[in-house]
Amino acid sequence: MSAIEVARGSFRDPSGFVYTRDGTLYRQVNRTFAADFDAVAASGLFEELAAAGLLVAHEMESPALAATESAHAVLRPEKLPFISYPYEWSFGQLRDAALLTLDLQRRALERGFTLRDASAYNVQFRDGRPVFIDTLSIGRHAEGTPWVAYKQFCEHFLVPLALMAHTDVRCGLLLRQFIDGVPLDLGSRLLPTRTRLSPSLALHVHLHARAQRKYEHADVQSVAGGRRMSRSALLNFVTSLRDAVEGLSWTPAGTEWADYTSDNNYTDRAHEAKKALVRDLVAPLKPRVAWDLGANTGIFSRVLRDAGVPTVMSFDIDPAAVERNYREIKRSGERGVTPLVLDLTNPSPAQGWAHDERMSLANRGPADVVIALAIVHHLAISNNVPLERVAAFLARLGRSLVIEFVPKSDSQVKRLLTNREDVFPTYTRDGFEEAFAYHFALVDRRPVEESERWIYLFQRRDPELP
């Protein structure tokens, strides 16, 4: 008997769904979508988009592998090693995901097809680059009709990007609350008045919000006087949206963490020694997936990648650091590292319908190895998280753990304690080892040259943890 498990977020679309069968990922195309799917497949658009790196490739599989009797076809798409969400992306990542979506819509329209939705969740980051994953979003375009996903595109991409660019980059976190996009009316209210002078934002956000409010329950054809929209007019609309997205920019600068690597207390020699140490500890584990927590701009993520780890997720709390990390990947063309925004003290929760539509960070693990360098003092001292709880959570995230202990004598910890009472008597190396001993077995520990810091390699004790 085969074990079939439907992907958690894959239940809203009657045209098909994603599932695993005996660990292999499949996408079922339902009979209700057969005509659209066959038309797109026959056009060669899937292959064209996959060859251009815009869409995940898929293989056609035997219908015998279908999950239900309503199947028309079964695809086996490429399986991605990590699923991320738009509220975990930096400004540049969301912007590139928006441009990818518009590029797909343009290519689809040129072939007589259209994107039936423009959800940001249709995009994932593979090897640090955006790729469209929802093959069934592409369907036949009905001549004369507008883009059905225009509002969704604006709410999933344009509004949050405009807020990040013109109001505050932290507005990107609104996507965590509004998982179907930041409402147009809210975006219009939160954006500065000067954005009304920008023709593209005036049209696609402010006027759009007013139109939506005014005509929410209107009969489209009677209000529009029987107007139709030609394909060239639609393409012009897509170009206009592209101009709007490309016109938005944000420069990461001046935050504490984005400047950290040039502003820490390591000597160059100690820094190089720490890199070698991490490489020596991780390489023998031969991990497939590593999570670098508190990665900053990704220096140690690249050490892991260069040590042979094929997939490195590079998390940091600071959107500026993540943006710099992402820009470096784009500039250099390197692969293997994907940066994401993550506040470890309040990690992405399981949410959406029945708490089950979007996975929590822990649900997307465990990674083969987690590295947590220079963050334990921030968790334990800045955020008052007891070391036992730090250990318990990290044991849920990874099978192996490389973690740095930063003692109170270190200048960075002294800085944290400058203006506060030291209520952390157990924050010592002994206390640290004792706190981690319940969840982890100690494999190795080594001092970092020219510093008072130590790096530990732990193996979690409970292999049954999810």
Added chain:
Amino acid sequence: MYIDPAAGSMILQLVGAGLVSILAFTKSVRRSIATGLKSIFGRRRAE
């Protein structure tokens, strides 16, 4: 996925299509002029 087309968005596209097309045309003319000027002055500078 099948989504709510949102009446206001559909109406805005149908009504605004003409304006957007004019803006797109103006932009392409502006780009062509800029490219033309650049090629003329670029060539002179090269000479």
